[in-house]
Amino acid sequence: MPKAVRYDEFGGIDVLRVDEVERSVPGDGQVLVRVKAAGINPSEAAIRTGAVKEIFPSTFPSGQGSDLAGVIEEVGAGVYGFSPGDEVIGFSNKRGSQAELVLVEVGDLTRKPEIISWEVAGGLYVAGVTAWGAVNSVEPKEGETVVISGAAGGVGSLAVQLARRTGATVIGLASEGNHEWLRSHGVIPVEYGDGVADRIKAVAPGGVDAFVDTHGNGYVDLALALGVAAERIDTIADFAAAAKYGVKTVGGAEAGPGAKVLSELAALIADGQLEVPIANVYPLAQVREAYTELERRHTRGKIVLRP
Secondary structure: OOEEEEEOOOOOHHHOEEEEOOOOOOOOOEEEEEEEEEEOOHHHHHHHHOOOOOOOOOOOOEOOOOEEEEEEEEEOOOOOOOOOOOEEEEEOOOOOOOEOEEEEEHHHEEEOOOOOOHHHHHOOHHHHHHHHHHHHHHOOOOOOEEEEEOOOOOOHHHHHHHHHOOOOEEEEEOOHHHHHHHHHOOOEEEOOOOOHHHHHHHHOOOOOOEEEEOOOOOHHHHHHHOOOOHHHEEEOOOHHHHHHHOOEOOOOOOOOOHHHHHHHHHHHHHOOOOOOOEEEEEEHHHHHHHHHHHOOOOOOOEEEEEO
16 A cells, blocks of 8 residues: 555644555546655645644645655546656645655646656745745846845745846845855855844845845844835745735745646756755655754755655
8 A cells, every 4th residue: 555644633743654545546637646756845844733724724634745746657537648657747735745646636747857856856846836936026127136035945045046047136045054055056145143134235235126035033024124115025934024014925826827837947947047956855754854854944955755
């Protein structure tokens, strides 16, 4: 029987386990994917703890995960354009991607370019589509300056690259250990922490035009203090500040059809124009260890499970 991550109640990392489950049968418009890699994300940890249960209610036992890449094992009726054996990138809206076999709606898949590794493909959806949506929401333009917090994280590492593609000057807030990586991608690195506003002003004497916050913890206030207009601030992490100040909260859901954005991001990666840093890879059985590392919030890029 195939294995899948499950939990029976809201809680910490210790509620996670890997169970044997029944093999699913694809219905109309569905495919069964044998998962080769599945990324993990902070939003999944928030759902698991119950912190966002009003927005994302759960039924138990619950699965976990959205990101996936794998090989189509079986197709249901009404599926055209995909066949068993096809390599695909996609996502599950039913919190089930952290598993050996996953049912996926055919419209939530795109083909995986051969040149892209399983780890990169499997960790692409949530971070990639969220970065795409967040950057586009603040509309950076050539000649402008945009600041991105959490610039070396799963979303931030992609957001800085997408923002640079607009021609804007990009300032990335990150720990010093990530500064060389940011410089190598054309980003001006700035250490976060006390005095960060002065350090930003020093490298952006002409001011800041837009701000993308991927981390929370006061960055919306910082953006406003730097003189950024509320309509050009986007946070994917501090919803209380967004409600207070009227800034944007655009992420993955607003980016557009997920499979379409995935396809465009995959093309950029295949063409060498976008890098998805992989921080670490864990076997499915070590899902607790993977989330322990994720929740320290000090990784560069994505953490991925390999069933």
